[in-house]
Amino acid sequence: MAKIQIKNIRKEFGDFVAVKESSFTIEDGEFFMLLGPSGCGKTTTLRMIAGLELPTSGQIMLDGEDIAQLPPSQRDIAFVFQMFALYPHMNVRKNISYPLISQGMPRAQVKAKVAEVANILGIEDILNRPVGGLSGGDRQRVALGRAIVRDPKAFMMDEPLGALDAEFREHMAEELRALHDRMGATTVYVTHDQLEAMQMGDKIVVMNNAVVEQFGTPQEIYDTPATMFVADFIGSPSMNFLPFAGNVAPGATSVQLQDFQATIPEQRVGSDGSMIFGVRPENIALSDSSSYRAKVLATEYLGTTQVITLDSPNGELKARISSAQPVKTGEQVGLDFKSETVTLFDKDTGTALRSVLNEGVLAHG
Amino acid sequence: MAEVILDGISKAFGKTQAVENISMVIPDGAFVVMLGPTGAGKTTTLRLVSGLEKLDAGRVLIDGRDVSQETPAQRDIAMVFQQYSLYPHLSVRDNLAFPLRSPILKTPEAEIAQKVQKIAEVLQIPHKLDNKATELSGGEMQRVSIGRALVRDPAIYLMDEPLSSLDAKLRADLRIELKRIQSELGSTLLYVTHDQVEAMTMATHVGVLQDGKLVQYGTPREIYENPNSVYVASRLGLPRINVLPSDLFGGHHKGPQIGLRPEHIMEGDGAEARVIRAEHLGDQTRLHLDLSGHSVITLAADGRSYEPNSTIKVTPREALYFDAGGTRVI
Numbered sequence: 001m002a003k004i005q006i007k008n009i010r011k012e013f014g015d016f017v018a019v020k021e022s023s024f025t026i027e028d029g030e031f032f033m034l035l036g037p038s039g040c041g042k043t044t045t046l047r048m049i050a051g052l053e054l055p056t057s058g059q060i061m062l063d064g065e066d067i068a069q070l071p072p073s074q075r076d077i078a079f080v081f082q083m084f085a086l087y088p089h090m091n092v093r094k095n096i097s098y099p100l101i102s103q104g105m106p107r108a109q110v111k112a113k114v115a116e117v118a119n120i121l122g123i124e125d126i127l128n129r130p131v132g133g134l135s136g137g138d139r140q141r142v143a144l145g146r147a148i149v150r151d152p153k154a155f156m157m158d159e160p161l162g163a164l165d166a167e168f169r170e171h172m173a174e175e176l177r178a179l180h181d182r183m184g185a186t187t188v189y190v191t192h193d194q195l196e197a198m199q200m201g202d203k204i205v206v207m208n209n210a211v212v213e214q215f216g217t218p219q220e221i222y223d224t225p226a227t228m229f230v231a232d233f234i235g236s237p238s239m240n241f242l243p244f245a246g247n248v249a250p251g252a253t254s255v256q257l258q259d260f261q262a263t264i265p266e267q268r269v270g271s272d273g274s275m276i277f278g279v280r281p282e283n284i285a286l287s288d289s290s291s292y293r294a295k296v297l298a299t300e301y302l303g304t305t306q307v308i309t310l311d312s313p314n315g316e317l318k319a320r321i322s323s324a325q326p327v328k329t330g331e332q333v334g335l336d337f338k339s340e341t342v343t344l345f346d347k348d349t350g351t352a353l354r355s356v357l358n359e360g361v362l363a364h365g
Numbered sequence: 366m367a368e369v370i371l372d373g374i375s376k377a378f379g380k381t382q383a384v385e386n387i388s389m390v391i392p393d394g395a396f397v398v399m400l401g402p403t404g405a406g407k408t409t410t411l412r413l414v415s416g417l418e419k420l421d422a423g424r425v426l427i428d429g430r431d432v433s434q435e436t437p438a439q440r441d442i443a444m445v446f447q448q449y450s451l452y453p454h455l456s457v458r459d460n461l462a463f464p465l466r467s468p469i470l471k472t473p474e475a476e477i478a479q480k481v482q483k484i485a486e487v488l489q490i491p492h493k494l495d496n497k498a499t500e501l502s503g504g505e506m507q508r509v510s511i512g513r514a515l516v517r518d519p520a521i522y523l524m525d526e527p528l529s530s531l532d533a534k535l536r537a538d539l540r541i542e543l544k545r546i547q548s549e550l551g552s553t554l555l556y557v558t559h560d561q562v563e564a565m566t567m568a569t570h571v572g573v574l575q576d577g578k579l580v581q582y583g584t585p586r587e588i589y590e591n592p593n594s595v596y597v598a599s600r601l602g603l604p605r606i607n608v609l610p611s612d613l614f615g616g617h618h619k620g621p622q623i624g625l626r627p628e629h630i631m632e633g634d635g636a637e638a639r640v641i642r643a644e645h646l647g648d649q650t651r652l653h654l655d656l657s658g659h660s661v662i663t664l665a666a667d668g669r670s671y672e673p674n675s676t677i678k679v680t681p682r683e684a685l686y687f688d689a690g691g692t693r694v695i
Contacts, residue, residue, distance in 0.1 A: 167402065174653075181642070198646045222647030235647050237537065282648040298541050300566035303589050303602050304628045307566075309541060320648065323586075 002063050002153035002186045003028045004049060009058030009068075011044050018044040020210045021058065026154075026188060026203070031180050033201035034190045037233070040207040043158055046190045050156045051075050062153065078147035080157045086131045086142055093127040096145040103150075117149045120182065140172060144179070154186040161196070173200055194234050198222070206230050216361060222280075224358035225343060228350040231278055237307060240284070242277040242314035243347065255344070258313040260292040263339035265357040274347035277314070281307060283338035284319035286327070290334030299327050310335070366553050367428030367520040368393045374413055374423035383409040385577040386423070391521070391570075396547050396554045398564040400600055401574035407557040408525055410574070414555060415523050416440050427520045438469060443517045445524040449510035451498040457509055458494040461485065464517050484516045487546050504535040508542075515546065524556045528563065540566055561601050565589070573597050595691035598624050604651060604662040611686065613657055620686035620694035627651070630663040635680030643671045654679070 004026040011019040019041040026032045034042040047053040049060055051072035060068040067075050086095050093114060100110045118124045121141045126134065131142060140160070147155060160176070161169045177200050180187055191197050197204050198218045206213045206221060206229075214226040225231035231239040244257050252267045257277060264277075282305075294310040294317070306323045309316065312335065319335070327333070344353040352358055369391040376384040384406045391397045399407045412418040414425055416437035424433045432440045443464070451460050461481045465472040472480075485491040488508045493501060501509065507527065514522055528536045528543075544567045547554050558564060564571050565585045572582045573596075581588060581597045592598035598606045607625045611618035614636050638654040643665055650665035656679070663679065665671060686694040 177642070195646070199644050199651075217645070219645040219647070222645070236533065238534075280648065298545060300541070301585050302562065302565055304626070 003061075004154060004186065004188070005059075005061040006045075006049070007059040007061065009045070009048060009055045009060065011041075011048060011053060012056045017210055019048070019055075022207075022212045024205050024212060024215045026186060029184045029186055030202045031177065031200060032186070032188045033197040033204045034188065034207065035192070035194060035197040035201075035204050035233075036207035036213075037192055041210040042190050042192075042205075042207050045207070046156050046158055046188060049154075049188060050077050050079050052079070076153045078150055078152040078155050080143060080147050080155060080160050086139060086146075088132060091128055091130050092123065092134075092142050092145075095131060095142055096127075096149050099146060099150050113149055114145075117145045120148065120179065121145050137168065137172065144176075148183070148185075152185075154188065157187065157189045159191055160189075162191075169196075176200065195236065198234070206233060208233075220361045223341070224352070224361040225278075226352050226358075226362055228276065228278070228345050231343065231345075231352075235280060237281050237318045237320070239278050239280050239343075240317040241345070242279070242312070242317065243274065244277055244314060245274050247272045248275065248344065248353070257292065260313075262292070262337055262342070264342045264344060265340055265355040267344070268354040268356070268359050271344070271346055271353055275353070276345040276347050278343040278345055278352075279317075279337050280341060281318045281320040283341045284317070284321075285336045285338070286319070286321060286325065287334045287336040290336050292335045292337075293332055294335055296327055296329050296331050296333060298329060366393055366518075366551055369414065369428075369521050369553060369555070370424075370426040371410075371414065372424040372426065374410070374425065375421045376409055376413055376418055377421055382577050384413060387574075387577075387579045388423075389572055389579060389582055391553060391555060393553055394551045395569045396544070396556065396567055397570045397572060398556045398558060398568035399572045399574055400558060400561065400564040402559055404576075405574040406577040407559075407574055409577075411523050411525055411555060411557050414521070415442050415444055441520040443514035443519040443522050445511050445514045445522070445527045447526040447529055449506045449530075451506055451509055451513075453497070453499045455498060456494065457485075457490065457496050457498060457501070460498050460509055461494075461512050461516050464513055470517075480516050484512045487515070487549065488512045488542075504531055504539065507531060507539065511543070511546075515550070515552075520553065522552055522554045524554065526558050526560075527556075529558070529560065543567060561603070565601060571601075573600055592624075592685065593693045595622065595624060595687050598685060602626055606685075607661045607663075608687070609656065609659050609661065613659065614681055618686060620688050622687040622689065622691070623681060624685035624687060625661075625681050626683075627663045629681060629683045630661070630679050631682050632663075632666060632677055632679055634678050636678065637676050638679050640671045640673055640675050640677060642673060 006024050008021045008023055010021050034045055036042045044053060048055050051070060055068050059066050096117060097110045097114050100113060118127055123141050126138060161172050173196060201218055204218055204221055205215045208229050214221055214230045221230060222234055246256055248255060248267055248271050250267055250270045254261050254263050294312040296308055297311050298309040300307040301323060304323060305320050308319045308327055354362055371387055371389045373386050373388050374384060375386050387410060399410060401407050413420055416435060420433055424431050458481055461484060462477050465477045485494055490505060490508060528539055540563060568585050571585050571588050573580050575596050581593050589601045595608055604627050609623050611621055611623040636656060638656040641653040641655055644651040652663045652665040652671060654661040688694050
């Protein structure tokens with residue numbers, strides 16, 4: 001099993017920089033997510049760890065050894081692709097045993113190993129079937145089996161669930177995570193789906209435009225985003241951004257939103273000029289007594305909760321509240337912000353201003 | 366706009382019964398969403414209403430008129446498909462005007478100009494009217510293709526997963542927009558999707574389809590709170606409803622199966638469950654539990670931490686009961 005340290009890794013394709021100096025650490029046994037929109041560099045990063053691309057500069061340490069310039073075959077890493085490629089003319093057993101036989105492992109040992117893997121994946125009863133007639137889920141399990149059977153130090157997965165439909169994807173995501181919990185193997189997983197990343201990951205790296213925007217646990221990234229990009233990319237609906245201008249001194253515990261004085265976590269740094277007041281939809285409550293008034297533009301019923309779109313003095317925003325609370329389109333309501341959850345951003349740079357809330361998290365990444 | 370009635374409609378393709386004896390009333394001004402997984406018969410139902418498929422049995426009534434034998438053009442309907450198909454060589458304005466220039470409608474040019482302008486404003490694309498269709502982003506193109514349907518003012522709009530090819534953010538925006546446009550114009554709309562969020566947020570009525578049959582028809586709230594089978598209960602709600610043997614909880618129960626939405630599992634006393642994993646999704650924490658060998662998903666209390674393999678006690682609240690075949694027991 002493996003600890004992987006990425007140190008100042010960079011990748012250029014001609015004039016195009018796919019990944020700019022990026023650093024993060026994947027601890028032994030972690031389920032680690034590389035998250036970002038298309039073109040952000042997440043797949044290139046994964047391919048560099050696997051050895052399918054060589055970095056232009058920087059180091060990749062696998063258990064303390066720099067493997068950045070080694071070919072994939074010397075890295076002891078297994079790769080699971082989005083489109084699971086199986087040998088169509090072989091049955092399930094042969095597909096899974098192939099990597100071992102090609103390594104020259106004795107027959108008896110191969111047999112035992114395949115039986116063990118089939119047991120882990122719950123596919124013992126289909127071992128002698130041809131892969132042609134298998135369901136999507138079983139094909140995925142066989143592809144995983146072929147990766148697991150080698151006992152690699154780490155698994156690389158590039159959107160392995162991307163091609164599946166929503167209901168089945170949810171099921172496979174749970175199965176993959178449960179498999180990881182049983183085996184404890186370090187896994188690096190690329191996705192553009194923020195919910196998948198939050199659900200499955202122990203840690204997440206959020207990438208955008210070839211740089212790492214933030215690195216931390218799902219909870220840290222959700223509660224204390226380092227940049228406006230992260231705040232917007234994670235969460236559905238995403239964080240509300242209320243623009244305002246003013247002066248915030250170190251130690252400040254409130255800001256002025258038009259005529260309304262909004263309480264905020266105690267600020268560690270000051271800022272002057274255009275800023276953003278960031279608050280998540282579930283941290284906005286309706287309150288008759290609040291003087292911050294907004295008009296209800298739309299309501300969306302979601303079962304237990306509803307999402308309300310509001311026209312506020314600082315622009316449009318969304319609140320998530322209980323469905324039990326009656327709300328009508330067109331009515332005026334007062335809003336309460338859960339002050340201890342608010343993050344302020346510098347509008348020009350898009351970075352979070354340090355406060356009591358986020359200083360612990362932002363200090364290390 | 367008009368009331369539309371499906372009266373016992375059926376359609377088979379060879380041996381496959383795609384739609385079986387569906388009857389429903391789509392009230393004037395309603396936003397009806399047909400929800401179901403792939404193969405449930407949603408799209409076939411829509412195509413039967415539009416006239417793109419011929420009925421095996423039953424009738425379709427639009428505004429009291431039996432249109433079953435009419436062609437799609439005669440039925441006074443407008444369709445929007447999943448894949449926007451605009452005329453690439455025409456401007457946005459001409460794309461929107463195209464349906465009005467059809468020889469059947471013979472709309473005067475002055476009226477066309479006025480209608481196109483109004484729809485462009487509703488869709489918030491008036492500044493793009495003179496752009497070529499190919500110069501638009503994906504979301505704008507889909508808005509134009511919805512606009513091309515809206516410009517016509519037909520008896521009913523038929524939409525087949527119009528948002529599913531768009532990315533998540535845009536889909537969320539257009540959901541609200543479509544709902545707003547529909548209620549502003551007072552349009553009657555029949556909309557097909559497999560996305561439960563679209564069904565819950567936009568519909569005035571949801572029809573749940575299973576194997577070609579309409580198994581429940583009501584408001585989103587009725588379907589969510591009062592489903593008549595395990596199948597219907599599983600269609601709405603994220604995470605999905607937990608369906609378990611009732612005797613796991615001891616005591617007396619109305620049926621052999623108990624359906625518990627994640628928010629209806631209370632922590633405190635009751636049956637012992639082992640914590641498998643807590644998933645922090647930001648706005649909620651999902652708790653994966655093992656309850657006597659059954660996996661259960663519930664929502665964790667705010668701000669509490671749960672160690673894997675620790676034990677908690679859970680008890681049901683507002684449970685739904687089902688018989689062995691999955692039918693609701695009241």
